[in-house]
Amino acid sequence: xxxxxxxxxxxxxxxxxxxxxxxxxxxxxxxxxxxxxxxxxxxxxxxxxxxxxxxxxxxxxxxxxxxxxxxxxxxxxxxxxxxxxxxxxxxxxxxxxxxxxxxxxxxxxxxxxxxxxxxxxxxxxxxxxxxxxxxxxxxxxxxxxxxxxxxxxxxxxxxxxxxxxxxxxxxxxxxxxxxxxxxxxxxxxxxxxxxxxxxxxxxxxxxxxxxxxxxxxxxxxxxxxxxxxxxxxxxxxxxxxxxxxxxxxxxxxxxxxxxxxxxxxxxxxxxxxxxxxxxxxxxxxxxxxxxxxxxxxxxxxxxxxxxxxxxxxxxxxxxxxxxxxxxxxxxxxxxxxxxxxxxxxxxxxxxxxxxxxxxxxxxxxxxxxxxxxxxxxxxxxxxxxxxxxxxxxxxxxxxxxxxxxxxxxxxxxxxxxxxxxxxxxxxxxxxxxxxxxxxxxxxxxxxxxxxxxxxxxxxxxxxxxxxxxxxxxxxxxxxxxxxxxxxxxxxxxx
Numbered sequence: 082x083x084x085x086x087x088x089x090x091x092x093x094x095x096x097x098x099x100x101x102x103x104x105x106x107x108x109x110x111x112x113x114x115x116x117x118x119x120x121x122x123x124x125x126x127x128x129x130x131x132x133x134x135x136x137x138x139x140x141x142x143x144x145x146x147x148x149x150x151x152x153x154x155x156x157x158x159x160x161x162x163x164x165x166x167x168x169x170x171x172x173x174x175x176x177x178x179x180x181x182x183x184x185x186x187x188x189x190x191x192x193x194x195x196x197x198x199x200x201x202x203x204x205x206x207x208x209x210x211x212x213x214x215x216x217x218x219x220x221x222x223x224x225x226x227x228x229x230x231x232x233x234x235x236x237x238x239x240x241x242x243x244x245x246x247x248x249x250x251x252x253x254x255x256x257x258x259x260x261x262x263x264x265x266x267x268x269x270x271x272x273x274x275x276x277x278x279x280x281x282x283x284x285x286x287x288x289x290x291x292x293x294x295x296x297x298x299x300x301x302x303x304x305x306x307x308x309x310x311x312x313x314x315x316x317x318x319x320x321x322x323x324x325x326x327x328x329x330x331x332x333x334x335x336x337x338x339x340x341x342x343x344x345x346x347x348x349x350x351x352x353x354x355x356x357x358x359x360x361x362x363x364x365x366x367x368x369x370x371x372x373x374x375x376x377x378x379x380x381x382x383x384x385x386x387x388x389x390x391x392x393x394x395x396x397x398x399x400x401x402x403x404x405x406x407x408x409x410x411x412x413x414x415x416x417x418x419x420x421x422x423x424x425x426x427x428x429x430x431x432x433x434x435x436x437x438x439x440x441x442x443x444x445x446x447x448x449x450x451x452x453x454x455x456x457x458x459x460x461x462x463x464x465x466x467x468x469x470x471x472x473x474x475x476x477x478x479x480x481x482x483x484x485x486x487x488x489x490x491x492x493x494x495x496x497x498x499x500x501x502x503x504x505x506x507x508x509x510x511x512x513x514x515x516x517x518x519x520x521x522x523x524x525x526x527x528x529x530x531x532x533x534x535x536x537x538x539x540x541x542x543x544x545x546x547x548x549x550x551x552x553x554x555x556x557x558x559x560x561x562x563x564x565x566x567x568x569x570x571x572x573x574x575x
Contacts (some may be wrong), residue, residue: 109453119225129228176521221497221538222308222361222419227529229563230307232502232543234553235294238307240552241563242300245361246307247293247501247541250274251314253322254347260284261350274315276348285354292358305491310361310541312452312501313351316368319344328371332381333401341388349392349409349471351413360418363501364407369443370425372400374436379443405444421499424453429486437493445494457482457545459506461518475524484535497538497574499524505542506550507558515554522555526562529572538574 214298222228222245230245238246254273258326266276266284275284282290283419287482291309294516298307319340320330334340355362375381381400385393392413404422411420422445426436445451456463460473487498525532532540542559552559566572 085561088483092425097170110499119539121477132443140476162491173571178542204431221499221574223359224538224574226307227537228499228532228539228541229566230310230539230541231505231552231559232541237466237552237560239299239305240557241560242305243298243307243563244312245539245541246295246298247310247312247363247543249312249314250287250351251312251318252277253264253318254343255284255350258346261346270294275347285350288351290355292355292360296358298319304560309362310350310363310499310501312363312366313348314366315344316365317345327367328374331371332375332400335381335383335400338387341384341403345389345393345406345410349389349414350411351412353410355415355418357417360415361450361499362411362415362420362501364404364420364422366423366452366454368426369400369404369423369439370427372443373426373439378404378439384401401442401444405447408444408448419449421450421452421496424451424490424498426490430482433489436470437490440494442491448494449495450497451490452486452493453499453547455500455521456519457502459504459510459517459519459549460521461506461510461512462549464518465512472495473519475520480524484531484537487537488535491536497536499541500538501543502542502545503540503542504549505544505552505555505559507555509510509556510550511556514548515550517550518551522559522562524564531565531570534573536575 175326224244228244230243232247254271255270255273255275260270261277261284263284266278266280266282266286268280270276270284271279274287274462276287278283278286278290288311295307300303316331316334317327317510319334320326320328320332322340323330323334323337325333334344345450365419367519369378372378372381378401379399381399383398383400383403385396385398385406387398389406389410392410393402396402396406396409408420411418414515416564422440422443424436426432426439429436440451456473458468458473460475462468463471463473491498503520503525504517504519507522508520509516512517512518522542542552566574
């Protein structure tokens with residue numbers, strides 16, 4: 082995900098219209114939100130949505146596995162060195178708008194207790210403990226075949242036998258614990274993700290309602306439950322609270338006890354709302370790429386033990402310790418949920434071995450899967466002179482390189498890969514707004530055995546920015562391909 086994006090204050094936010102109905106007070110959800118996802122905003126019953134993903138400015142384009150966010154400078158702490166390479170892992174995650182939590186305050190930096198000082202040693206490669214939501218190389222999230230899904234409007238979710246829906250969650254954290262215990266949201270809390278559903282609903286309804294809608298999904302009039310994947314993308318907002326936003330601000334924020342405490346409290350509340358559901362969580366698109374740009378993840382300071390002594394008091398005070406803390410919290414509070422670190426290696430084409438080492442240091446082997454992007458924009462959008470005249474269409478050679486990278490990372494940490502926010506364009510489009518050409522949908526569905534060989538367990542499609550092709554504007558291409566794929570019996574996860 083390319084973090085250099087413009088943020089709309091409500092883009093990342095999932096927008097809901099409320100109508101009076103029992104308990105949930107009849108939410109007509111129009112969830113649109115999230116950064117990486119562009120269409121995060123497009124998540125519940127929302128229209129095209131600028132989207133959370135929209136957070137990335139239309140000018141920024143990159144892939145998590147490929148180039149760094151637009152405007153990244155190697156001389157700025159916390160930002161990746163521009164590689165200029167195209168590749169898997171699109172960076173322009175459309176993240177929704179940036180809404181700041183009311184009443185937020187900042188204080189001085191915390192100190193690092195010597196007993197938890199960052200270690201220079203590499204992470205061990207010991208096998209991770211079993212977890213409820215994870216998967217092996219022969220199955221994932223309860224499925225033996227590659228999962229298909231994406232971000233789309235409510236009406237589109239029943240157009241094909243989709244397996245997964247994804248949505249962004251991203252805002253500044255609640256400024257006090259009062260937000261978590263309140264029986265109803267307040268109007269002034271609407272900038273916080275927990276109250277995106279309005280002041281007639283309880284905090285956290287965004288999660289419980291969306292989960293219930295996915296569980297009640299249908300296809301051809303019959304029950305066809307779908308799983309939710311949540312892209313947790315809130316360190317971007319914490320960076321704003323630290324005063325520097327993307328990259329530098331995020332790295333500063335995790336080394337402040339006051340800010341990291343609020344962040345981890347928010348994450349715990351989110352997990353408690355998920356509860357025993359069989360969801361998936363994509364942890365922090367882009368952030369781990371910024372960490373990697375600073376060197377050894379064990380040496381990037383973070384106030385982990387002081388910020389959450391209850392759950393992570395024994396964790397190392399480093400970015401590596403933070404990643405492990407988030408994974409452990411997920412397994413503790415949402416035991417049936419699979420959690421995955423977002424795979425952000427902008428230098429993947431030249432430094433795959435370093436990417437392997439860094440993700441082992443981050444504790445990816447303790448998670449349940451890895452998530453990464455293919456590209457943050459449709460290739461037709463990138464091909465325009467105004468957007469750099471870049472060739473982002475795939476050839477078999479480009480695809481083989483990307484799949485080889487995914488396979489290497491999967492085997493290195495022993496976890497499957499989920500490809501996320503895959504562009505939806507196709508050759509029938511005309512390269513105008515919401516109708517840009519691309520070839521990823523067609524390529525993947527016609528090469529599913531190669532996809533399986535790379536240990537890819539899920540293909541999730543969605544726009545990385547508001548101008549891109551969507552499920553609603555692709556002429557029914559994704560739906561028809563998914564119907565045919567499921568009719569054929571699917572392709573086994575390897």
